[in-house]
């Protein structure tokens with residue numbers, strides 16, 4: 386188990402965010418569903434959890450910085466939330482947003498960063514069975530440093546797509562600009578699917594360091610999930626799918 390090696394830039398830019406992240410208050414926690422939906426609404430996390438069936442899934446997690454872990458998550462398919470949201474036929478993307486509160490998250494006092502953290506998926510990606518909303522890890526409620534009370538896990542994409550501590554899902558017909566894309570679009574794009582053959586501009590993505598071990602292992606296309614997700618990208622070959 387590894388609860389002490391995290392990326393959560395709202396709190397700090399070292400991997401040791403477990404302590405400062407305890408300042409985050411996760412109840413009450415309200416989630417807004419808006420944009421191109423039949424009727425926008427807000428729902429408290431506990432009411433949301435009453436409406437979904439939780440399951441456990443062991444997922445690989447591959448960070449763009451070339452480290453990896455396997456994590457046993459608890460949660461429910463993002464597809465379930467999309468169904469509850471009742472998006473209009475014209476919606477093509479779901480944009481997700483993290484809380485913004487510089488009084489608890491010191492990183493957010495650095496106003497030159499594009500807070501809040503934003504991520505996005507196409508509706509087709511969001512409704513793929515692998516796209517998972519996480520509420521727990523290692524058999525317990527998910528730790529604050531891991532993105533309590535609700536985070537995303539999209540294991541075929543680099544870890545930065547797996548946005549933490551989500552407060553808003555907005556359905557839209559415009560491709561959302563994610564936090565990292567807004568900061569540095571030369572290095573980070575919208576799709577960010579794992580591909581060992583496409584290096585990051587500053588380092589190779591061919592292999593990964595397994596956190597908690599001395600092991601380095603070859604990185605797999607779509608982080609090993611190609612069978613489930615490769616079909617999502619048919620016809621999109623001209624897009625920048627890998628960074």
Ligand code: MTE
Nearest residue numbers: 391392393394448483502544545547548549
């Ligand atoms: N979500 C928010 N809100 N803020 C962040 O800094 N970091 C991302 C992603 N989600 C991040 C975030 C990155 S770069 C990674 S690799 C994963 O969270 C790390 O998840 P973990 O700390 O649970 O391993």
